[in-house]
Amino acid sequence: MTTPAVQVENLRKTYGERVAVDDVSLAVADGEIFGVLGPNGAGKTTTVESVAGLRTPDAGRVRVHGVDPLADRDATTRLVGVQLQDSALQPKLTVREALELWTSFYADPLPWDGLVERLGLAGHLGQRFGRLSGGQQQRLAIALALVGRPRVLLLDELSTGLDPQARRDVWGLVREMRDAGATVLLVTHAMEEARHLCDRIAIIDAGRVQAMGTPDALIQAASAATMTSFEPSGPIDLTVLAGLGGVASVRADGDRVLVEGGEDAVLTVLAHLAARGVTPRRLRVLDGSLDAAYLDVVQRKEMA
Amino acid sequence: MSITTSARRSPAWAVLRTEFRLFAREPGSLFWILLFPTLLLAILAAVPPFREPDPGLGGQRVLDLYVPVSVLLAMLMAAVMAMPPVLAGYRERGILRRLRTTPVHPGSLLLAQVGLHAAAVLVSAALVLAVGVMLLGVPAPGHWPGYLVALVSALAAAFAVGALITAVAGNTRVGQTVGSIVFFPMMFTAGVWFPVQGMPGLLRDVVVATPMGAASEALNDALVGSFPDLADLAVTWGWTAVLVVASVRLFRWG
Numbered sequence: 103m104t105t106p107a108v109q110v111e112n113l114r115k116t117y118g119e120r121v122a123v124d125d126v127s128l129a130v131a132d133g134e135i136f137g138v139l140g141p142n143g144a145g146k147t148t149t150v151e152s153v154a155g156l157r158t159p160d161a162g163r164v165r166v167h168g169v170d171p172l173a174d175r176d177a178t179t180r181l182v183g184v185q186l187q188d189s190a191l192q193p194k195l196t197v198r199e200a201l202e203l204w205t206s207f208y209a210d211p212l213p214w215d216g217l218v219e220r221l222g223l224a225g226h227l228g229q230r231f232g233r234l235s236g237g238q239q240q241r242l243a244i245a246l247a248l249v250g251r252p253r254v255l256l257l258d259e260l261s262t263g264l265d266p267q268a269r270r271d272v273w274g275l276v277r278e279m280r281d282a283g284a285t286v287l288l289v290t291h292a293m294e295e296a297r298h299l300c301d302r303i304a305i306i307d308a309g310r311v312q313a314m315g316t317p318d319a320l321i322q323a324a325s326a327a328t329m330t331s332f333e334p335s336g337p338i339d340l341t342v343l344a345g346l347g348g349v350a351s352v353r354a355d356g357d358r359v360l361v362e363g364g365e366d367a368v369l370t371v372l373a374h375l376a377a378r379g380v381t382p383r384r385l386r387v388l389d390g391s392l393d394a395a396y397l398d399v400v401q402r403k404e405m406a
Numbered sequence: 407m408s409i410t411t412s413a414r415r416s417p418a419w420a421v422l423r424t425e426f427r428l429f430a431r432e433p434g435s436l437f438w439i440l441l442f443p444t445l446l447l448a449i450l451a452a453v454p455p456f457r458e459p460d461p462g463l464g465g466q467r468v469l470d471l472y473v474p475v476s477v478l479l480a481m482l483m484a485a486v487m488a489m490p491p492v493l494a495g496y497r498e499r500g501i502l503r504r505l506r507t508t509p510v511h512p513g514s515l516l517l518a519q520v521g522l523h524a525a526a527v528l529v530s531a532a533l534v535l536a537v538g539v540m541l542l543g544v545p546a547p548g549h550w551p552g553y554l555v556a557l558v559s560a561l562a563a564a565f566a567v568g569a570l571i572t573a574v575a576g577n578t579r580v581g582q583t584v585g586s587i588v589f590f591p592m593m594f595t596a597g598v599w600f601p602v603q604g605m606p607g608l609l610r611d612v613v614v615a616t617p618m619g620a621a622s623e624a625l626n627d628a629l630v631g632s633f634p635d636l637a638d639l640a641v642t643w644g645w646t647a648v649l650v651v652a653s654v655r656l657f658r659w660g
Contacts, residue, residue: 117611142542154507155506155507156507156660158595175506176509179506179507179508179509180509183506184504184507186500186503186504186507187499188500189499189501189503189504190499190500190501191499191501191504192424192428192496192501194428194431194501195424195428196430200429202420203420203421203424204508206416206417206420206508207417207420207509208509250508329607
């Protein structure tokens with residue numbers, strides 16, 4: 103077995119009384135795009151910052167391509183490209199100056215003109231950081247994370263403040279970096295982002311990994327893996343429907359009935375309707391959303 | 407193609423060059439550090455009694471005493487007023503933290519800022535001396551090596567005070583506030599309102615125990631023509647050592 107690009111074992115970090123990360127373990131394979139999801143204060147950022155070597159864990163072990171990010175700063179900073187959640191630049195520094203400065207830090211930097219073009223910053227090279235919009239600042243932060251051709255990309259809240267088009271562009275760039283051999287560890291709130299971009303996801307809550315797997319596997323494992331909707335040809339009792347095996351929830355939306363449930367719920371519902379001579383008109387069966395899977399994991403934990 | 411722009415330069419050099427550009431974009435700092443001290447000297451030269459030798463000052467003129475005072479003022483403007491808010495802002499904005507994730511140590515940013523502000527002080531000091539000696543008839547330093555030693559000692563003490571303010575200030579605003587609070591008593595001890603050499607006995611004994619008071623004595627000794635009193639140099643370096651150790655202990659990168 104090859105060594106993972108990022109390895110976190112039993113990470114624990116407290117700030118005074120507050121436990122930010124209780125016990126997190128994860129391994130990101132070389133060339134993988136790995137997403138970390140979770141509610142605010144779950145410990146996502148602390149985990150990623152520990153990988154970047156910005157936090158000193160109370161316990162546990164972190165390795166980036168076998169390197170200890172705390173002990174060997176030189177090797178680590180050459181391996182990783184980082185986009186932090188709240189970091190700004192000097193207000194009077196122009197976009198061009200920032201890119202030139204960052205370019206000078208690395209042995210084999212990406213030509214930044216291409217990056218700037220892709221990120222829609224080409225028209226803002228002479229603009230000062232303090233005068234950029236939030237989205238432009240974010241795009242510059244992403245450019246600076248990529249410019250050193252990192253083998254491991256650490257991205258915290260990648261698409262905050264980006265419009266849908268810019269978000270797609272950034273996803274495209276991240277995929278290209280991966281195709282060029284980089285490993286990506288990204289923290290996100292956006293389910294759509296996790297679904298589109300990530301090979302695997304860890305859902306972290308209360309400082310622990312609550313679920314881990316591919317987006318599809320997480321959705322399928324959830325109690326609301328599918329969403330079935332139809333217009334019944336005759337009257338049906340929704341409470342009976344809700345009591346069927348595998349059905350998680352039932353609600354009416356005008357003429358349509360919406361049923362959320364596990365993989366088997368569809369067949370059970372259809373069999374039930376057939377037995378009563380009711381035809382499900384305009385039947386739609388959709389995969390459940392990652393949103394639902396996520397809420398399923400987080401809420402199940404809260405109830406426990 | 408950006409082959410030329412991405413040509414490799416020393417990262418620390420690139421940091422210094424960038425910070426130099428940013429420093430040049432602060433007209434306020436540039437005025438108060440580079441021009442104001444000379445301007446102050448020129449204004450005082452316009453007051454006739456200040457141009458007369460004063461037996462109570464050992465035959466020196468009040469104007470002569472304001473030469474070291476103006477130089478010390480440039481130091482305070484740079485080290486205490488201008489630099490701490492800049493560096494506290496860099497920490498507050500996460501710039502130091504961000505730099506820690508690159509192959510460049512954020513210390514290079516601190517070093518660049520200290521170096522640039524110190525260089526500005528030296529330029530200002532040269533301007534004060536040039537204008538004073540050439541236009542206002544102030545005597546040139548009588549003991550040049552002694553003058554340089556006094557200048558470097560004063561510079562070290564002033565930036566040690568600035569370093570401590572930077573270390574304790576969590577953000578730009580606190581940096582500015584603490585800087586201003588420290589600035590006024592230091593201006594007094596530097597002799598801005600009343601030259602140290604003309605202060606009455608007990609007050610003078612207290613003031614020469616402060617970093618700027620001792621620096622003022624050292625600069626004036628060299629100006630008059632002797633190597634600075636070692637006791638004054640010991641006071642400035644003692645303060646410098648204590649303040650630097652405290653700053654290093656208290657400093658946080660993020």
